[in-house]
Amino acid sequence: MISTGMFGIDDMLGGGIPEGSRVLYSLEPGVDGQLFMISTLFAALEKGQACLVIIPHTTVDAFLHDIGQLRGKTVNTLDHRIVFLDSVDRERIQRRSGNNEAAEREWKARIDKLSAENSIDVIFGYFDIIYEDFGLEKGLALLSGNTSSHKYTIIIEHLNFEGDKFLASQPIRKSFDLILAIKSSFRPLPHFNYFTIQYASWSSQLRRSVPFIVKNGNIVPYIPKIVVTGPPESGKSRFVASATELGISIDRSGAEGEMTTVAMDFGWLHWQDFDITLYGTPGQPRFDPMLPVILNNAMGVVLLVDATNRDQLARARHLYQIITRMHVPVIIGANKKDLPGRMSEDEIRREIGVGKGVPVYLISALQKDDVRAVLESLVDSITRFIY
């Protein structure tokens, strides 16, 4: 396996990219996704693999400077096994070749020569200019280095103006073992970048979409807002505190001395390679005007109910109706499973009006493992959500 060089993505792919695979990183125009291919390049170089990098849009010096800036590390052409075909080579090929066929032959000859002389393991190619020069199938054949008997691992970045139509086309589907699309969206957040594993030939996983940020030269899967809501006394503050490394709750003492949340809970955790921020809402109906503000831009919601308190279920049903209008993944956490008189999962589903498609977990918010199981399920739902 070759690492993608990115947190979390190797896990999603079952350990990385099998050697000899052909990978497409498809970039939506304007989306800051260049670090995907660069991360994989660094991972390959650090593993000692020999890499041929085809950069028809730029020069070697400019490329090395740019990737150094992006990643915060430098590539030394003396220490690493790396060779290039760059924009200067493209100009020479164009000058020498009288027509497209001759240029194609020249590219092929150069790729084969460099690959053989340097015992190349992985070919990295920036595709959109090659695509423009030679068309889809010839361009792909060129970068695949398929004239030799050796099966290289091929990693291609493409500026995709044609969108999903291009990715769904037969030549693309036939040519790649992994298609990873990097896009941006304005919903549910105002503006965020995400990647989607469109297809992986070695994995039967469904298509997964994951928001990401770039942090210290790394792609970090990112869930900026998960909201925990539910009726009063259902254990929301405890849930947030159990889930997170840093948790704050804005509470005050109630009439009988019990603590109740009057603004919100807030917590942050780095878990399963995701940066996640949790927001807990107050449960009392008098705070309902705050709910839309806290729920706004949430990527997923945990609805927590007290599994021992039937009187709260009408309130939970009301909250569930509010959440379902947001069209984001939701999980039900039935808390206090360890206390006597708890209801069954079926009873809770029926009373709240939850269909079979929404998971219900019987948990104790005091148990970190239970809380993590709910979060794991929600993160899984978020990554399968089609933005």
Place this chain on the structure above:
Amino acid sequence: MYSYKTGISQIDHATGGFDAGTNVLILAPSLSYAEQFSYAITRPLPGEYAIMLSTNERASEVIDQFKASGADKHFVGVIDAITKSSTPAVSDTERFMFVTNPTDLTGIGIKFSQMVETIFDGTFSGKDNGLFPPPIRFCINSVSTLLMYRKLEVLYQFLHVMTAKLKKIEGLGIYILNSESFDEKTVSLIKQLMTIVIEIKVDGADNYFRIVGMRGVDAGWQKFTVNKGQVVQAS
């Protein structure tokens, strides 16, 4: 809706300026003051920002031009597609970003997004923008150069993305195209993406412009010069 003042009296008086989300093609022959004309309508007014994608001049030269027209350089960003080919180690700053050459449409798109993001989040100028995203004028100088590096159909797709983005962020897009260097098909394809076309012509020693596609604005030829960053209409 925000209106971008142009300094061209017949536009500003008739409509209050270009509507937010307008994309304007400046179609002009060589040596016709088209560049100065474009700088004049790209120049940011107080509270606005400008981004210039330069395929012909270095970032420092672009800034000099804006300064000469009286613009505050702190509100001008440049995506420079020239300097990096000779100085590969030049690094991006908030206001100056570099791509190796005009071929690199991936880089241009990303730098544009990054610059807009820093304008919106206030880190570009260090000034609080208030409640709403600030108005942004964006100019490509020039589409003609981009067409020398990339095929028409690819550039059409690229400009389609850029014009759509400008609409989404309620900016003003200005695109310079040499009217003499390209065939009718090319010009008409690029025109399809635009809201308004400003044509410029040279007659003897005089320069003229006319505005096509703007309701309520006189579409006749107007003699002009550019003085200190302002379009001056002569009688």
